[in-house]
Amino acid sequence: MTHGDAFPIKICGLSTPETLEAALAAGADMIGLNFHPKSPRYVTPQRAAELADQARGRTGIVALVVDYTPEQAAELVRIVRPDWMQLHGKETPEQVAAIKAATGLPVMKALGVATAADLDQVALYHGVADAILLDAKPPKDAAYPGGHGKPFDWNLVAGLDPALAFMLSGGLDPANVSQAIGVVRPAGVDVSSGVERAPGVKDIGRISEFVRAARAAAKALNDDQLKKAGQA
Numbered sequence: 001m002t003h004g005d006a007f008p009i010k011i012c013g014l015s016t017p018e019t020l021e022a023a024l025a026a027g028a029d030m031i032g033l034n035f036h037p038k039s040p041r042y043v044t045p046q047r048a049a050e051l052a053d054q055a056r057g058r059t060g061i062v063a064l065v066v067d068y069t070p071e072q073a074a075e076l077v078r079i080v081r082p083d084w085m086q087l088h089g090k091e092t093p094e095q096v097a098a099i100k101a102a103t104g105l106p107v108m109k110a111l112g113v114a115t116a117a118d119l120d121q122v123a124l125y126h127g128v129a130d131a132i133l134l135d136a137k138p139p140k141d142a143a144y145p146g147g148h149g150k151p152f153d154w155n156l157v158a159g160l161d162p163a164l165a166f167m168l169s170g171g172l173d174p175a176n177v178s179q180a181i182g183v184v185r186p187a188g189v190d191v192s193s194g195v196e197r198a199p200g201v202k203d204i205g206r207i208s209e210f211v212r213a214a215r216a217a218a219k220a221l222n223d224d225q226l227k228k229a230g231q232a
């Protein structure tokens with residue numbers, strides 16, 4: 001993924017046909033199905049296969065796993081047939097490459113950010129992962145490593161090499177996504193809790209508000225970049 005690609009908007013942790021349909025109707029570019037057993041958004045592979053059938057060809061289907069082996073990932077892909085793998089654990093660059101090889105799919109690697117030093121990881125995964133997702137680090141005692149609805153300090157990203165493209169997540173919602181896109185200038189955005197009314201319970205209205213707000217802010221960002229390029 002580069003900054004030149006269209007701006008993907010991903011709705012993560014969908015688990016019902018109704019909320020999935022709302023994400024598709026809103027125009028989400030990617031939807032995430034969560035296979036971490038401790039998550040309130042967990043879906044069984046069988047249930048996910050049904051949701052994936054509903055979504056196939058209409059959006060990018062992302063299978064989110066935490067510290068899977070290449071064999072586990074390949075077995076999941078056989079059942080669900082997603083378009084992407086999202087790795088949200090402590091996978092090393094070598095493990096990312098092994099899962100990519102075992103599944104034959106593009107891989108999004110999530111990296112937790114709390115301090116400027118955390119951004120050093122981005123260069124290590126660039127060129128190995130097909131997309132990087134910067135997310136807030138989970139609270140210390142958290143039972144699962146993502147989906148906590150808390151942002152990290154967006155100003156940290158100002159120190160990152162602009163050539164290293166990434167998607168942004170962590171505490172985004174319909175009210176703040178426009179500001180986040182303006183400050184961080186990511187290549188795309190991802191949300192889970194911010195479009196829910198309770199952990200794991202997605203809200204159809206908030207999904208469409210989020211996609212609308214993110215799309216408008218991404219267009220403004222693109223217009224601004226074109227204007228600056230024209231002036232150069």
Ligand SMILES: O=C(O)c1ccccc1NCC(=O)[C@H](O)[C@H](O)COP(=O)(O)O
Nearest residue numbers: 012039146147148149170171191192193
């Ligand atoms: O969402 C979860 O429950 C989850 C569990 C285990 C690993 C990752 C998880 N979510 C990852 C995502 O892609 C979320 O969209 C991302 O962390 C942002 O979440 P939120 O701050 O709730 O929008």
